[in-house]
Amino acid sequence: MKSLEELRDLRKKVEKDIEMRKGLNKPKIIIGMGTCGIAAGARNILKTVMEEIDKRDLDLEVTQTGCIGMCEKEPLMDVQLPGQDRITYGNLSTDDVKKIIVNHIINGKVVDDLVIARLEE
Amino acid sequence: MKELALHILDIAENSIKADADNLYINVLEDTNKNILSIKIKDDGSGIKKDILENITDPFVTTRKTRPVGLGLSLFKVAAERCNGFFEISSNNKGTTIEAIFEHDHIDRAPLGDMSQTIISLLLWENDFEVKYKHIFNNEVFIFDTKEIKDELSGTKIHNSTIINWLKEYINENIGNLRGGEYN
Numbered sequence A: 001m002k003s004l005e006e007l008r009d010l011r012k013k014v015e016k017d018i019e020m021r022k023g024l025n026k027p028k029i030i031i032g033m034g035t036c037g038i039a040a041g042a043r044n045i046l047k048t049v050m051e052e053i054d055k056r057d058l059d060l061e062v063t064q065t066g067c068i069g070m071c072e073k074e075p076l077m078d079v080q081l082p083g084q085d086r087i088t089y090g091n092l093s094t095d096d097v098k099k100i101i102v103n104h105i106i107n108g109k110v111v112d113d114l115v116i117a118r119l120e121e
Numbered sequence B: 001m002k003e004l005a006l007h008i009l010d011i012a013e014n015s016i017k018a019d020a021d022n023l024y025i026n027v028l029e030d031t032n033k034n035i036l037s038i039k040i041k042d043d044g045s046g047i048k049k050d051i052l053e054n055i056t057d058p059f060v061t062t063r064k065t066r067p068v069g070l071g072l073s074l075f076k077v078a079a080e081r082c083n084g085f086f087e088i089s090s091n092n093k094g095t096t097i098e099a100i101f102e103h104d105h106i107d108r109a110p111l112g113d114m115s116q117t118i119i120s121l122l123l124w125e126n127d128f129e130v131k132y133k134h135i136f137n138n139e140v141f142i143f144d145t146k147e148i149k150d151e152l153s154g155t156k157i158h159n160s161t162i163i164n165w166l167k168e169y170i171n172e173n174i175g176n177l178r179g180g181e182y183n
Helices: A004-020 A035-040 A042-056 A094-106 B004-017 B071-080 B114-122 B145-152 B160-177
Strands: A028-032 A061-065 A077-080 A086-089 A115-119 B022-030 B035-042 B085-091 B094-102 B129-136 B139-144
Touching: A004 B145, A004 B160, A028 A035, A028 A042, A035 A042, A035 B004, A042 A061, A042 A094, A042 B114, A042 B160, A077 A094, A086 A094, B004 B022, B004 B035, B004 B071, B004 B094, B004 B114, B022 B114, B071 B085, B071 B094, B114 B129, B114 B160, B129 B145, B129 B160, B139 B145, B139 B160
Parallel strands: A028 A061, B022 B129
Antiparallel strands: A028 A077, A077 A086, A086 A115, B022 B035, B035 B094, B085 B094, B129 B139
């Protein structure tokens, strides 16, 4: 069983990491978490994002938002790299999320077939 | 919703939007009395009286994107479908919602992944405390972000390493509570 003492040790490790990455402009992920998003599987999308961040040791800002009125396209996820257009991806599966993280966030290539909107920077 | 934990996530997000500082989520499972109760309480801005009266009507909502709000309506129907009931009370000091289900009712959705629901709440940027209390017959598990933040002494809870650790911590404890059964 995990204990909270373990968390204290983990904290020290994490602090070093945060210090190292200070001041860098981070890519941003925004996930739609309204009733529509949740019913369509947004919680699993968020889960997959957090797992991928941990697995690939990425430094991202992850935020959530309510319903934006595109309920029929949920689950939705926006990706914005520093200084670039904000891309909205829709009708996502967890596999799509992994693809977006590798292609868009790591390699900088927008996954065109999953894009449903684009907001210019 | 396929899991009660998803309803909880949905309802709790109303609390966050109401600027709550404290969010209490209580899950009580009593298999002898055949009850599963979910209580969500916050100290947010509350719901105005005229709206509260019809709050579980899907066409009553305060949102602006479209005139339909399903969250509370769905939760109410889920409880009533299981010979249970749904209650909401609110004033300017906060809102309390309680839903009771027959534990063994065939239409009762599984509780589901509670750890992922709690983690999703922690990942909101707003600064608020979550106290989760889960009672299964005589066993109790309490997860309190105040206690966690004390251990973290200043390090942000949003960090993915911390979040993933917390998820497993909650999962293990709930599993333990229910004798190895997760949902």
